Amino acid sequence: MTLIFDGHSYRYELESLCRFFFTGETVTSVFRGTPEDSGDYEAYILTSLRRGEGGTTLTVRARYRGREEQAQDKVPNGVRDYDHDCEYAFGVLLYRALSALTGVFPQWGVLTGIRPVKLFRRLLDEGKSPEEARKYFEEQYLVTPEKSALAACIAENQRRILSLSGEKSYSLYLSMPFCPSRCRYCSFVSHNIEKTKRLVPDYLRLMCEEIRAAGRQARELGLRLASIYFGGGTPTAVTAPQLRQILDAVAESFPVSDALEYTVEAGRPDTIDRDKLRVMKEAGVTRISINPQTLQDEVLRAIGRNHTAAQTVEAFHLAREMGFDDINMDLIAGLPGDTLAGFRDTLSKVMALGPENVTVHTLTVKRSSDMGGEYASLYKATEEEVSAMVDHARQRLMDGGWQPYYLYRQKNTIANLENVGYAKSGHESDYNIFIMEEVHTILAVGAGAVTKLVAPTGKIERIYNYKYPYEYIDRFDQMMERKNRVVSFYEHNGLK
Ligand code: SF4
Structure with a gap:
């Protein structure tokens, strides 16, 4: 075209x-x-x-x-x-x-942005009632009634948590750019830890240095810690002592107990063991993710995840045994080789485990991923089925007491569908809402991390860290110099 x-x-x-x-x-x-x-x-x-x-x-x-x-x-x-x-x-x-x-009618109408709920909230802030805002979404932006209802529901479910964010609030994001193997659909900058092992000690040492520097900035500016999120990659891809090294640096530099939430994306079940869970527990981590993506073994094999469905279930039970009472599980609708029946089966098994959060993603394949070559065929073949998966998940989860509380869209998603986080009441992830609705600054640390500075006026400025671990290591000082802009941003916006 x-x-x-x-x-x-x-x-x-x-x-x-x-x-x-x-x-x-x-x-x-x-x-x-x-x-x-x-x-x-x-x-x-x-x-x-x-x-x-x-x-x-x-x-x-x-x-x-x-x-x-x-x-x-x-x-x-x-x-x-x-x-x-x-x-x-x-x-x-x-x-x-x-x-x-x-004959295609995109369900989000003419909206191309990744944050439709933020737009919905803006209409509410302008004085529209939820019904008027929905009508506006449907008539002006051509959004379907189902999606406008979803946006309205999420906007309502976020209200309490958004009210906890103030002018000087900030969240801390940490990035671990290593994984135990590379998923075929992945387009993140994440390295197979086996192949890049020699970089890990230097990476962790410098990451601790960056954590301490971010802590000093936050103190100097008198900022108030709202939440911590450690993602990647897979933070638990490293050993238990290495994980402790990072979490200790966080504890020394930030008032961890003030945070509403401290999440570590344990992500891959094959990286979770008793020692790492203990390290996280002792560091004050309150929420973890254990991500099955699917509980169909043949699909797991097809997407290059070196673990089984049974390992996910084991990791979940182990985390419960170690006292984790706020667990998220990520699923992906549209994985190659998965079917509606397989997805329904996965969802039933996940719901039976009873995690507090379930996040349902729609497959996104970028050309840069290992699946880039199958791109076109994959999309066309599965649009209707993936739509049915996403609708099924919404219905079942909401009937089961998990409510949608955050949503974002990505480019190149099958049928242009969305990713939605569902949670049991009181277990909504604060960080997910704060970052998606852009209500306060995110101080970000590690390779590929992006610091996002937010002024009360809505003005946003970003500072990009180097993407690749070797770049992060080689050009660390240069990168840290750029981070002086954090303090000048607060000064220029009269917030210091
Ligand atoms: S676990 Fe996540 S970050 Fe790591 S390779 Fe798989 S999709 Fe990419």
């Missing part, structure tokens, strides 16, 4: 929206005028903007599989948010033309 921009550059939104209709296919953008000018395309979408005395005329003309659709709209001259209005109008025109041509 060729997407042609003529007379404007509202590129990002239109490209993102276009991909919803052609997931797995290549969409090429060109800036060369009409299809007639730029070659005879078999499949194209022409988006053109013409300014005139009576306003700006926006036209979308699309051709696909021998059929053609055209739609037009006008934006008056002199409107306050001219660019926003043009971009929005283009989005609606594109959505309507492509739905008519492809």
Whole structure:
């Protein structure tokens, strides 16, 4: 598919929206005028903007599989948010033309952002009632009633926790960029720990140094710790003494007992043992993740996870025995080789274990992952089935007493579906809500981590750490210099 921009550059939104209709296919953008000018395309979408005395005329003309659709709209001259209005109008025109041509109706309508609930909350903050906000989602953004109801439900379930975040609140994120093996669908920067073992001691030493520096900054700025999240990668991929090294540095540098929540993503069941659970317990960790993704052994093998379903169940029981009373389990809908029946079976077994949190992800495959080559076929074959998995999970979990409390979307997700965290009442993950709704600063430590500075005005600034462990080690001092921007951000925003 060729997407042609003529007379404007509202590129990002239109490209993102276009991909919803052609997931797995290549969409090429060109800036060369009409299809007639730029070659005879078999499949194209022409988006053109013409300014005139009576306003700006926006036209979308699309051709696909021998059929053609055209739609037009006008934006008056002199409107306050001219660019926003043009971009929005283009989005609606594109959505309507492509739905008519492809029969695809993306459930989140013209919304392309990863945080629809944040947008929903903004409507509530502007004074709309939940019903009015839902209506707005459905009529303006073309969101389905099911998804607008989900956004409304999550916005309500987040209210209490969001009220716990104040002007000087912050959360701490730690990143461990190693895993016991690489999952085939993974596009994170995570290294097989067996192959990169020699980097680990240096990495951990410098990570402790970065933790101490972040602690000093937080104290200097008088910030208030809200939550801690240790993810990656797999934090428990390292040995128990190495894990203790990191958690001790955290305990020395931050008032851990002030945090509402301290999560460690134990993630892979094959990395969990009694010693590591003890280290976490003694360090004050309150919540862990043990992620099955699926409890179907043949699917686990197909995606390159070197553990069995039985190991997940064992790890879960061990964690319970060691006193962990807040456990999250991640599932993925749409894994290659999984079926609706297999997914339902996994969900039933997970629910029977009774974790406090269940997070249901929809498979996202980036071309950079080991599954990149199967990308297109994987998507087209499974859209309906994956939709059914996601709907089934929502229904069963909500009936079983787990309520949706946070949601985010990613690019390249099958059927453009979302990821949703469900929790038993009182067990919602504070960190997940804080990061997703961008209500306060996240001080982030470790390779690939991104510090996100949030001012009360909503202004956001990011500081990126080096992605790869070897870069993180080699250019540590350079990276730490960049982190001085944390203090200057607070000074410039009058928060120091
Ligand atoms: S456990 Fe997570 S981070 Fe590690 S390879 Fe698998 S998907 Fe990637």
